[in-house]
Amino acid sequence: MTNLLTPALIGQIINLLAAILLLLSFAMLAQRRILSLIDLFAAQGLVLVLSTSLVAWTTDQVHLYVSAAITLGLKVLFLPWALHRLIRRLNVKWDVEMLINIPTTMLIGIVLVILAFNVAQPVSALAGTVNRGTLGIALAAVLLSFLMMITRSKALSQVIGFLAMENAVFFGATAATYGMPMVVELGIALDILVGMVILVVFLFQIRERFDSLDIRHLEKLREE
Amino acid sequence: MIWDHWEILLVLGIPLAGGAILALVGHRPRAAELNVALSAATFVAAGVLTASVIRSGPILALYEQLFVDSLNVFLVALTAFVSMTTAMFSRPYMRIEKEHGKLTAARLRLYHSMYQLFVFTMLTVLLANNMGIVWVATEAATLTTVLLVSLYRTPASLEAAWKYFILCGVGIAQALFGTILLYMAAQKILGSGFEALMWTHLSEVRAELEPAVLAIAFVFLLVGYGTKVGLVPLHNWLPDAHAEGPTPVSAVLSGLLLNVALYALVRCKVLTDGALGPSYASLLLMGFGLLSVVVGAFFLSRQRDVKRMFAYSSVEHMGLITFAFGMGGPIASFAGLLHMTVHSLTKSAIFFTVGHAAQKAGTQIMEDIRGLAKINPAVGWGLMLGTVAILGLPPFGVFASEFLILTTAMREQPWATPILLASLGVAFAAVFGKVQPMVFGDTTARRLPHPPALVPVFVHLGAALLLGIYVPPHLSDWYREAARLIG
Numbered sequence: 254m255t256n257l258l259t260p261a262l263i264g265q266i267i268n269l270l271a272a273i274l275l276l277l278s279f280a281m282l283a284q285r286r287i288l289s290l291i292d293l294f295a296a297q298g299l300v301l302v303l304s305t306s307l308v309a310w311t312t313d314q315v316h317l318y319v320s321a322a323i324t325l326g327l328k329v330l331f332l333p334w335a336l337h338r339l340i341r342r343l344n345v346k347w348d349v350e351m352l353i354n355i356p357t358t359m360l361i362g363i364v365l366v367i368l369a370f371n372v373a374q375p376v377s378a379l380a381g382t383v384n385r386g387t388l389g390i391a392l393a394a395v396l397l398s399f400l401m402m403i404t405r406s407k408a409l410s411q412v413i414g415f416l417a418m419e420n421a422v423f424f425g426a427t428a429a430t431y432g433m434p435m436v437v438e439l440g441i442a443l444d445i446l447v448g449m450v451i452l453v454v455f456l457f458q459i460r461e462r463f464d465s466l467d468i469r470h471l472e473k474l475r476e477e
Numbered sequence: 478m479i480w481d482h483w484e485i486l487l488v489l490g491i492p493l494a495g496g497a498i499l500a501l502v503g504h505r506p507r508a509a510e511l512n513v514a515l516s517a518a519t520f521v522a523a524g525v526l527t528a529s530v531i532r533s534g535p536i537l538a539l540y541e542q543l544f545v546d547s548l549n550v551f552l553v554a555l556t557a558f559v560s561m562t563t564a565m566f567s568r569p570y571m572r573i574e575k576e577h578g579k580l581t582a583a584r585l586r587l588y589h590s591m592y593q594l595f596v597f598t599m600l601t602v603l604l605a606n607n608m609g610i611v612w613v614a615t616e617a618a619t620l621t622t623v624l625l626v627s628l629y630r631t632p633a634s635l636e637a638a639w640k641y642f643i644l645c646g647v648g649i650a651q652a653l654f655g656t657i658l659l660y661m662a663a664q665k666i667l668g669s670g671f672e673a674l675m676w677t678h679l680s681e682v683r684a685e686l687e688p689a690v691l692a693i694a695f696v697f698l699l700v701g702y703g704t705k706v707g708l709v710p711l712h713n714w715l716p717d718a719h720a721e722g723p724t725p726v727s728a729v730l731s732g733l734l735l736n737v738a739l740y741a742l743v744r745c746k747v748l749t750d751g752a753l754g755p756s757y758a759s760l761l762l763m764g765f766g767l768l769s770v771v772v773g774a775f776f777l778s779r780q781r782d783v784k785r786m787f788a789y790s791s792v793e794h795m796g797l798i799t800f801a802f803g804m805g806g807p808i809a810s811f812a813g814l815l816h817m818t819v820h821s822l823t824k825s826a827i828f829f830t831v832g833h834a835a836q837k838a839g840t841q842i843m844e845d846i847r848g849l850a851k852i853n854p855a856v857g858w859g860l861m862l863g864t865v866a867i868l869g870l871p872p873f874g875v876f877a878s879e880f881l882i883l884t885t886a887m888r889e890q891p892w893a894t895p896i897l898l899a900s901l902g903v904a905f906a907a908v909f910g911k912v913q914p915m916v917f918g919d920t921t922a923r924r925l926p927h928p929p930a931l932v933p934v935f936v937h938l939g940a941a942l943l944l945g946i947y948v949p950p951h952l953s954d955w956y957r958e959a960a961r962l963i964g
Contacts, residue, residue: 375689380661395654402647411643418650425654429661434671436542437609441653444616448646451623455639462632 263311264386270304271387274424275366278397281417282362283355287409291336294413297420298328305427308382312431320423320432323442328420332449339453340409343460353404362397369393380429391425394418408459412452419445482538484529485545487522488553489600491515495593503586509568512589516557516564519596523557526550531951537606537677544606544677547958552740553603555818559732559825560596562933566829567592567725569927573836574723579629588628588723595621595729599737609674611741612649612656615705618734619645626722637717644714645704652701652741658694659748662686676744683751691752698745699761705738707792708765708799709772716780719788720841724832727784731791732825736817739795743802743963750964755805762803767893769796774900778907782841783831786911787824790867793904794820797897801882802963804889810960812881815948819874819941820867826937827863830856833929834915843911847918857916859934864912866941868905874944 277297284290302325309317351358373389380388395418402414426432433441495515502508527550530536535546545553571588574580580588598621601614619642627638656674663673666685672678679686704711719727749758773793780786794816801813833856838846849857866873879901886894948956 372693376658376661376693379665379687379690392654395650399647402643408639415643415646415650418647422650422653422657426657429657430664431669433609433657433660434607434669434674436671437607437613437674440610440613441616444613444620447617447620451620452642455623455627455635455642458627458630459635459639462630462635 260311263307267304267307268386270300270307271390271424271428274300274304274394274421275390275397278394278417278421279359279362281413282358282397282401282404285351287340287407288337290410290413291333291340294336294417294420295329295333297417298324298333301420301424302329304387304424305432308427308431312382314431316435316438317427317432319435320427320438323438324420324423327442327445328416332416335449335453336409336413339456343456351404352406358400358404362400365396365400366393369396377428382428382431385428388425388428391421391428394421394424397421408456412456416445482529482536482543484522484526485536485538485543485604488519488526488557489543489597489604491519491522492593492597492600495519496590496597499593500586500590503589504582508585508589509564509571512592513561513564513568515593516561516596519600520557520561523554527554541671541675541677542606542610543604545604546962547955548743548962549603549740551814551818551952551955551959552736553600555821556596556599556603556733556737559821559937560592560599560729562936563725563728563732563825563829564592566728566832566930566933567723569930570725570832570836571723573927577836584628587624591621591625592725592729595625599733602737602741606676607671607674608656608659608676608679608744611744612653615652615702615738615741616646616649618737619649619705622718622722622726622730622734625726626718628723628726629721631721633717634721637714637721641714641718644711648701648704648711650701651697651704655694655697655699655701655745658690658697659745662690662694662752679748680751683748686748686752688753691749692757695745695749695753695758695761699742699765702738702742702745703765706735706742706795706799707769708796709769709792712769712772712792715792716785716788719791720782720785724784724828724835727788728825728828728832731788731828732821735791735795736821739798739802739817742799746802747963750805755964759803759805762799763890763893764803766796766798766800766803767896769793770800770897770900771796774904774907777904778910780911781843783835783843783846783911783915784828784841786843786908787827787831787867790904790908791820791824793900794824794867797879797882800893800897801885804882804885805964806885806889807957807960808881809885809889810963811956812878812885813963814956814959815874815944816878816882819878819944822937822941822944823863823866823873823875826934826941827860827867829930829934829937830860830863833931834860843915846915849916851917851919853929855931855934856929859931859938860912861916862938863934864908866938868908869901872942872945873938874941877945877948 281293302321305321369392370389373392377385377388398414398418402411530550598614598618605611623642627634666682667673707715746758776789798813801809835841869875869879
């Protein structure tokens with residue numbers, strides 16, 4: 254078993270997982286249905302958990318297991334479940350409306366990926382981790398989630414874009430440094446959790462006020 | 478061991494406990510008084526902390542997690558002070574809002590609890606030694622204020638809070654990426670673990686940090702914390718959040734939160750300077766700062782809402798401070814720190830008077846607010862003096878710091894001086910032209926059911942005036958020491 258998993262092979266698996274993560278980011282960018290969007294987000298979290306555990310196993314970094322467990326509990330199980338429930342409670346329409354059409358978004362996405370790889374290359378060469386090559390992918394995923402938030406008009410898909418961005422940042426953290434110290438990871442997890450609670454409260458308030466979750470209602474405050 | 482520095486733990490413990498207590502009893506009639514008492518206790522603890530730092534130098538506490546030096550101690554004292562006076566102001570203000578039917582007892586409980594927690598998160602940003610905790614606390618500061626901005630639950634306030642939440646959330650995620658890169662650079666020298674994120678350790682080895690990594694990290698940190706400072710073009714959330722939230726929240730956002738975010742950015746700048754030499758971070762800060770001054774000043778004249786206008790004025794002043802830190806050197810950094818102090822004092826005083834003025838008139842639209850000097854001379858003259866002070870007329874403190882910034886700019890960055898002067902001129906014309914008819918002129922506005930709290934206004938303006946004429950030796954030593962640290 255140990256002979257089978259040579260460092261080279263593990264490196265390959267990590268790269269494969271990173272590629273899947275990038276693919277999932279593009280899939281989220283193109284996805285129209287909000288429920289599928291949540292599933293894609295959960296899948297992205299799962300890829301993050303797998304790659305984090307793999308890195309933890311090869312490098313004997315115990316705290317990475319904890320980080321992977323937090324991600325599994327929070328982002329793969331709890332948040333998708335909570336979002337599904339929320340959608341049932343709010344009775345949101347199924348389709349997500351795009352502000353820019355999908356092919357254009359994809360093209361912009363490709364440009365962003367090239368940009369991210371260029372920026373990350375000098376930095377990743379300096380990282381001392383087994384999965385340093387994936388830093389570029391992490392940065393690309395951050396930018397793609399950013400793009401997703403810009404192109405969506407529904408509050409809920411913006412939230413998912415925001416969460417996907419956090420996933421990508423965490424992926425970058427494992428790629429660059431084997432994760433942050435424990436106390437910081439716990440703090441970040443707490444922030445995400447509290448943030449989500451506030452968001453849910455907020456979505457209900459928005460809905461109560463506007464009878465819709467379309468953020469185009471939230472465009473009254475403009476400069477005259 | 479833990480109790481070696483009990484005062485620093487009290488500074489953080491009182492608002493944290495206060496948040497919990499007020500979450501239970503914040504709807505009671507006397508909750509506002511309790512809020513004031515808790516804030517005052519925090520201020521006393523901050524005073525004791527300040528005294529012991531003056532007496533015995535920098536303090537490390539709680540297994541190195543907390544840290545006080547000359548740069549953050551005056552900000553801790555300022556934050557505790559302004560949050561105390563704002564609590565005093567908010568007591569009658571929120572009572573009137575409740576009587577106008579804008580708030581229920583349950584929302585008041587949310588307000589009081591979140592107010593204390595917000596103060597706790599800001600003090601944590603200032604006192605944390607761990608750059609990761611600084612990030613966590615900055616994000617927590619956003620979270621606590623989101624619900625405060627949407628307290629009235631009007632469509633406009635929901636929109637402002639949503640914008641605030643999403644923009645600052647995205648921004649702060651960039652800062653997390655920057656922090657990770659910083660950690661990566663530090664790991665090479667300090668090994669993995671706590672030390673590699675501790676500012677005290679990082680600053681010792683800052684010259685050895687990998688320049689290529691720090692260069693990219695600083696861009697992410699600048700975008701991240703810069704969003705919270707309100708630097709143009711990342712400032713979009715700021716005017717909305719200020720205009721739509723309750724006035725005490727506008728006062729602490731402008732007077733404290735922006736300062737706290739800028740403080741985090743300055744800490745990052747010190748590390749970047751160590752790795753890359755002073756010119757890299759300096760150019761970025763000067764660029765963003767100057768852009769904020771110009772855009773902030775030119776947007777002032779287009780505003781109709783009084784709180785929005787003063788929010789843009791905060792963008793302008795934050796830009797000026799960022800520009801000063803960008804120039805660097807003992808005088809500019811000294812001026813930046815002084816400006817942070819006087820802007821915080823003056824701007825919160827302005828928001829106090831603006832709050833009462835808007836309550837009287839029942840609107841925040843400036844054209845509908847008239848004749849403040851006639852119906853309530855204290856509010857009217859408070860607003861007038863505050864405006865004069867924030868626009869940089871002598872003898873107020875803003876004049877002293879702006880004078881120092883401008884003269885340093887003339888010597889070191891002559892190209893920027895005409896831009897700065899023109900922007901300050903435009904800002905003066907815009908703000909003075911709008912405030913003057915608000916204060917003088919005729920009105921039919923009604924009296925308020927409770928007397929407004931104007932002691933904080935005049936205490937703040939008095940302090941800003943004092944700092945313009947005479948900076949006490951302790952304070953100026955302090956600024957000098959901190960300026961040396963910033964470089």
